[in-house]
Amino acid sequence: MRYWLMKTEPNEFSIDDLERQGHPEPWDGVRNYTARNFMRDKMRVGDQVLFYHSNAEPSGVAGVAEIKKRGYPDPTAFDSADKHFDPKSKPEAPAWYLVEVGFVERFARFVSLAEVKANRKLRSMAVVQRGQRLSVQPVAPRHFAEVVRMGRGEAPADE
Secondary structure, eight states: OOEEEEEEOTTTSOHHHHHHHOSOEEOOOOOOHHHHHIIIIIOOTTOEEEEEEOSSSSOEEEEEEEEEEEEEEOGGGGOTTSTTOOTTOBTTBOOOEEEEEEEEEEEEEEEEHHHHHHOGGGTTOGGGSTTOOOSEEEEOHHHHHHHHHHHTTOOOOOO
16 A cells, blocks of 8 residues: 545635545546556555645635545546547547545644644654655655544553
């Protein structure tokens, strides 16, 4: 199993929206090649995702989702009426991919980016690195576990 952090703007699609849907939802509209490659080539059913609210006050991790369907071509790239349309992407040669995610849990307490940055156990986590803006990024198992612990309001494990 792999672990990921996926960013979304909560006014576009939030952890509450994912829970309310009650079924897996496509993670569409990603238009970065590195993020696309993760979704197309690396993500597998059962991988766990830190569901991150970006461009929010504050930004941070709201809960956990799970990859429910492996990467496949993003149909929004082919739809000229969609805001994610890409005229260079063709059904026979898709440029963009998506995965489907399902709700796992909303944290008892939101874990802000400031809290993640302040936690010495998370210093090497990609999301806290200067200039790191990738919307889909891998997360080390130890970092995933620490953020989940924080979100559940659990006491730190003995070191």
